[in-house]
Amino acid sequence: MPTVLLSRRVVLGPEASSVGDAALRVVPAAVRLDGSTIARVHELAAGAPFVPEAGDDVVDFGDKLLAPAFINAHTHLALGFLRGLDMRGVTRGNMVEEFYFKVERRVAPEDVRAFTRIGAYDSLLAGVGLVWEHYYAGQEVAEGLADVGLSGVVAPTLQDLSGPGMEAWEAQLEATAAIDDSSRFGGRGVFAALGPHATDTVSAELFGKALDLAEARRLPVHAHLAQSVEEYRRAKARHGATPTAWLERIGVLERSPSNVFAHCIYVDRDDLGRLARSRSASVFCPYSQLVFGFPALVGEWSRAGVPWGLATDCASSNDTMNVQRELRFVAGQRTLGTTWSQEYQGFIAGDPAAAEAAWRRRVGLCAEHEDDAAPSRLLSRVWSEPGKWHPKFRAGVIAPGALANLLVLDLEHPAMWPAHEPLQALAMADTAPAIWAMFVAGRAIGSPGAFHESILRSDEYREAHREARDRLAKLDLTV
Ligand SMILES: [Zn+2]
Missing domain, CATH: 2.30.40.10 (Urease, subunit C, domain 1)
Known part of the structure; x- marks a missing residue:
């Protein structure tokens, strides 16, 4: 009926x-x-x-x-098992390399499915109906989503240069194809994407293999891009190019049916131009970036004409999967720059005349970011924008x-x-x-x-929670 x-x-x-x-x-x-x-x-x-x-x-x-x-455009739901840990020590440096990679080596595929389920429940309870997911053991992620009834685009993580997924990239390419082939997943709103991890953990050869599959199957490429200074430094040293320029050089920007790039912190105006000229979108994860790095200058993305969406990233750098909360940070671009402006620094240092200058700065920022703070535009970051990035469906x-x-x-x-x-x-x-x-x-x-x-x-929830709790108790979280 x-x-x-x-x-x-x-x-x-x-x-x-x-x-x-x-x-x-x-x-x-x-x-x-x-x-x-x-x-x-x-x-x-x-x-x-x-x-x-x-x-x-x-x-x-x-x-x-x-x-x-809502659509949460970049998640690693399984990493919810790290929620509530004091991350201050590991976020002084490169959190991904110094912490995640070590702990993630101990996580079994069955753990991934069990932890993904809890992240999926967390998402549904916050009104998120679709996630752009990126993680190891991608088939288990897809199963975890289907178990709970959350839809998603699953990018099984591909790595061959470094990281815990180095030995598994062939299996993860196969998992990508298997998710794409499954009508059971399709009926649940679970789709596939290619998931090269980042520009410093994936070789040009593996990017090429991912592109072949992306083109043949009309699938997006979902990757981290320029998320750390180490990644930026390595691209410069290895390729004599920025991470984004390197992706252009090896054909990713041109060949991929669509690109979804998370973070883009070390992406300058030239690189933004590269993204704007290709079928690429970027993902802003403000609360996560506040923890592991610092927030990208997202107003520049709008000005450059790069389509972008919003995401929470994972519970270990952002202890909520409620992507709606990220919207307020975007709206806050209208005022935020004032805090670190020279004008306000001058006021703090004791110059009373700078009070007026700081306010003028704030009024100027408001006008500059007015469009990005309009409700329809804000909501497009968690609705229509990420909902059109996959060639095979719309949401x-x-x-x-x-x-x-x-x-x-x-x-x-x-x-x-x-x-x-x-x-x-x-x-x-x-x-x-x-x-x-x-x-x-x-x-x-x-x-x-x-x-x-x-x-x-x-x-179903009680059983999922019991299994996740039992599996977590057996995991060693020390680094
Ligand atoms: Zn991420």
């Missing part, structure tokens, strides 16, 4: 006739599902009833908000053919009330507690009206 979701407040894209960067709209509509995707969207005139077709199973959400589920929009990943939000909940502008509230509040119902790849997650409790009390 076709399911039709009805609401007086449905978040739809700009009208077809609009031009440029038109804003999202909240309008009455009926959304017809077909398996894992949205078949049709019937926009309704205000007050007009929806006339169902014979056999329709209509679910009427009344005034509750029907919105796309993050309520539109025909898109994955049926949907949130139903209770605007009367204290976390959202009074939601004068529901989109503004979604961009700036933490609305996870107001989730009333959720659909991922067309399947209902939890029970309507008791979303969080129904998941946490389910036998």
